[in-house]
Amino acid sequence: MEIFLVLNGTEVSADTDEQEQIFLNLASGEMTHEEFLLWLQNNVRHRKI
Numbered sequence: 275m276e277i278f279l280v281l282n283g284t285e286v287s288a289d290t291d292e293q294e295q296i297f298l299n300l301a302s303g304e305m306t307h308e309e310f311l312l313w314l315q316n317n318v319r320h321r322k323i
Contacts, residue, residue: 280321284319284320284321285318286318287317288317296310296313
C-alpha cells in the first residue's frame with residue numbers, strides 16, 4: 275500500500291508502530307473495512323516535495 279501512496283504523491287502520517295497495529299487489527303478482524311477506510315482518510319496526507 276505504501277508504494278501505491280508514494281507513487282500517487284501521498285504518504286501515511288501515522289508512525290510505524292501505529293500502522294503495524296492497524297494492519298494487525300484489520301487482518302485479525304478486530305477492525306472493519308469501514309473503520310480502516312476512516313483511519314486512512316484521517317492518516318494520509320500529500321507528500322511534501
